Amino acid sequence: MIELTNVTKTYAGGVTALAGVSLRVAAGELVAVTGPSGSGKSTMLHVLGTLDRPTSGGVRIAGYDVGALSDAGLSALRAHRIGFVFQQFHLAGGTTALDNVADGLLYTGLRPAERRRRAVRVLHRVGLGHRMEHRPHELSGGERQRVAVARAAAGDPPLLLADEPTGALDTASGARVVELLRELNEAGTTVVVITHERELAAELPRQVRLRDGRVEQDGAERDRAERDGVRA
Amino acid sequence: MRPAVDGIRPSRLWPGDVVRGGAVGLRTRPLRAVLSALGIAIGIAAMVAVVGISSSSRADLDRTLDSLGTNLLTVSPGRTMSGAEAKLPLRAEDMVARIGPVASVSAIGEVADTNVYRTARIPEAETGGLATYAVRTDLRATTGARLRAGTWLNAATARHPAVVLGATAAERLGVGRAAPEVRVLVGGEWFTVVGILRPAPLAPELDVAALVGWPAAQDRLGFDGHATTVYTRSADADVAAVRSVLGATANPAAPNEVEVSRPSDALAAKRAAGEAFTRLLLGVGAVALLVGGVGVANTMVISVLERRTEIGLRRALGATRGHVRTQFLAESLLLSALGGTAGALLGAAVTASYAASQGWPPVIPPWTLAGGLAATVTVGALAGLYPALHASRLPPTTALATP
Ligand SMILES: Nc1ncnc2c1ncn2[C@@H]1O[C@H](COP(=O)(O)OP(=O)(O)O)[C@@H](O)[C@H]1O
Ligand SMILES: [Mg+2]
Numbered sequence A: 001m002i003e004l005t006n007v008t009k010t011y012a013g014g015v016t017a018l019a020g021v022s023l024r025v026a027a028g029e030l031v032a033v034t035g036p037s038g039s040g041k042s043t044m045l046h047v048l049g050t051l052d053r054p055t056s057g058g059v060r061i062a063g064y065d066v067g068a069l070s071d072a073g074l075s076a077l078r079a080h081r082i083g084f085v086f087q088q089f090h091l092a093g094g095t096t097a098l099d100n101v102a103d104g105l106l107y108t109g110l111r112p113a114e115r116r117r118r119a120v121r122v123l124h125r126v127g128l129g130h131r132m133e134h135r136p137h138e139l140s141g142g143e144r145q146r147v148a149v150a151r152a153a154a155g156d157p158p159l160l161l162a163d164e165p166t167g168a169l170d171t172a173s174g175a176r177v178v179e180l181l182r183e184l185n186e187a188g189t190t191v192v193v194i195t196h197e198r199e200l201a202a203e204l205p206r207q208v209r210l211r212d213g214r215v216e217q218d219g220a221e222r223d224r225a226e227r228d229g230v231r232a
Numbered sequence B: 001m002r003p004a005v006d007g008i009r010p011s012r013l014w015p016g017d018v019v020r021g022g023a024v025g026l027r028t029r030p031l032r033a034v035l036s037a038l039g040i041a042i043g044i045a046a047m048v049a050v051v052g053i054s055s056s057s058r059a060d061l062d063r064t065l066d067s068l069g070t071n072l073l074t075v076s077p078g079r080t081m082s083g084a085e086a087k088l089p090l091r092a093e094d095m096v097a098r099i100g101p102v103a104s105v106s107a108i109g110e111v112a113d114t115n116v117y118r119t120a121r122i123p124e125a126e127t128g129g130l131a132t133y134a135v136r137t138d139l140r141a142t143t144g145a146r147l148r149a150g151t152w153l154n155a156a157t158a159r160h161p162a163v164v165l166g167a168t169a170a171e172r173l174g175v176g177r178a179a180p181e182v183r184v185l186v187g188g189e190w191f192t193v194v195g196i197l198r199p200a201p202l203a204p205e206l207d208v209a210a211l212v213g214w215p216a217a218q219d220r221l222g223f224d225g226h227a228t229t230v231y232t233r234s235a236d237a238d239v240a241a242v243r244s245v246l247g248a249t250a251n252p253a254a255p256n257e258v259e260v261s262r263p264s265d266a267l268a269a270k271r272a273a274g275e276a277f278t279r280l281l282l283g284v285g286a287v288a289l290l291v292g293g294v295g296v297a298n299t300m301v302i303s304v305l306e307r308r309t310e311i312g313l314r315r316a317l318g319a320t321r322g323h324v325r326t327q328f329l330a331e332s333l334l335l336s337a338l339g340g341t342a343g344a345l346l347g348a349a350v351t352a353s354y355a356a357s358q359g360w361p362p363v364i365p366p367w368t369l370a371g372g373l374a375a376t377v378t379v380g381a382l383a384g385l386y387p388a389l390h391a392s393r394l395p396p397t398t399a400l401a402t403p
Helices: A041-048 A071-081 A097-105 A112-125 A141-153 A171-186 A198-203 A219-227 B015-022 B024-028 B030-068 B092-097 B139-143 B167-173 B214-220 B236-250 B263-306 B308-316 B321-358 B366-393 B396-400
Strands: A002-010 A016-025 A030-034 A056-061 A082-085 A159-163 A190-194 A206-211 A214-218 B072-077 B102-110 B131-135 B147-150 B162-165 B183-186 B189-197 B209-213 B229-234 B258-261
Touching: A002 A041, A016 A041, A016 A214, A030 A041, A030 A171, A030 A198, A041 A056, A041 A159, A041 A190, A071 A082, A071 B308, A071 B321, A082 A141, A097 A112, A097 A141, A112 A141, A141 A159, A141 A171, A159 A171, A171 A190, A171 A198, A206 A219, B015 B024, B015 B321, B024 B030, B024 B321, B030 B263, B030 B321, B030 B366, B072 B236, B072 B263, B092 B102, B092 B229, B092 B236, B102 B139, B131 B214, B139 B229, B162 B167, B162 B183, B167 B189, B183 B209, B189 B209, B209 B214, B229 B236, B236 B258, B258 B263, B263 B308, B263 B321, B263 B366, B308 B321, B308 B396, B321 B366
Parallel strands: A030 A190, A030 A206, A082 A159, A159 A190, B131 B209, B162 B189
Antiparallel strands: A002 A016, A002 A056, A206 A214, B072 B229, B072 B258, B102 B131, B102 B229, B147 B189, B162 B209, B183 B189
């Protein structure tokens, strides 16, 4: 599903956010990305989500070589294959939960009626069937993030990327959101979650730890190390 | 199915969603939208009203000319070779009447040095700019002048100290009605006001004059009997022919000492002068529209700055650069269309109420509305172009970056 090969990213100011990251994530995995602030987590997520192109290195997402795609191709990839969840929710104010979720499908080419139908279904799935006509300011933080997850999942994308989805939430609401991500993963979606909450990360099957733009530790490797009897 | 982009089903946006996306700014910041559209509304309103009012006035003039006819010609004395004021011969009227196609002839003659007052107490110097004319009793039929009050002069009253006042003259003298006891001083003698005229568009000289019978003027005011304007009507088809011989016929001895004119031409000339002014006002409206366009552009620039997050989100949801560009162009067009529609309605309302106040038929040429629409769309597109391009070029990541 994801294949990063020696990816580097140097910003215009000269900051190297990614200094040679190689990472493979298979379809159906649930991966936590951890690391201190400034270690390049968000940058990596942007590259995975095709929101940004790497300075060098290869990126394959859902079978497509991202470097070979045009802007329209990347947009199409995001419309049909990738769902995003952000720390700040990024819901449209003054717009109902239902319309926010339906607008997640705005660029897929589905007709308005079908978009709403799917939005209703996915809102029920995240437990917000009773909040559909509420506007963001009438919802709690946890509910808002669940609306955002519903929006990302509405199109059934094979890949879902979440950047600190629990960062702005209390523990209970955060746990509910993580539970949702787990449910989506069980239903077949590949999920990559950035978080700096260690406990949360520890519960997920695989953890990738970044430091200074490099993969410092990969859960899959640690498992191997543990098998070999070496404590991390 | 549209062709796949790089083997993936392309992102696509329904036209209805383009409109809905364009209305986001309007929905979330209605006051700002209305204020920025206001400039365009004022510009379009000004242009529609200017064209509408001038068209209404023209329609009124056409209506007037239709009812008054354009077949009236006048002959007046010009100047002699030495520059002195010429006189028409005493037989000028008879001569003109003999021109074959001429259907009717009438005349007035200015009674020299004869002032008109309401009372004897007004000092000599304040003449009020009113003239006194000796008139033929058939003057009304030929000039189309109509009575507002009282009666016109007849064979009997034309011999008596009876006067008919022109519309402006009656107003200046403060005479509102015609009655046996209403009298004015004409050349030092009391004349009874028997009638008051309405404004006479084809013979405006009558408006500022006191009109007395030809014999009365000769007997009581020392009128010399020379006509100063001879009016003639002929069939429309013959007007040009009559015009070409009129001068020589009225004054065969000195045909170059007469002035022949067609009063309906003077009205049309006034209208042409009005059109130059209309063009000037139209230019002012265009400037207002331009300023309105700058207002919309300014709003759009601010809107794009404020909505970076929304733009980033839309890109994350699969919007192409083109979709973002279209959205902001649509918003700009929507804003200016809003202003343009309001402006057109306002301009039409102003035209209708002004025309009503003037008694004109309200006329708004369809091309004004079409032109207004075209101007609106052009301004909207130009105003939105730069902000839309800017929005579409924002990298999705900076747009999503936390403030
Ligand atoms: N748009 C940008 N321009 C310049 N530098 C950036 C930009 N985004 C991030 N950086 C820098 O890149 C580094 C990695 O940032 P980021 O990927 O946001 O880290 P994290 O999400 O792990 O906190 C930081 O030093 C940050 O300052
Ligand atoms: Mg980050």
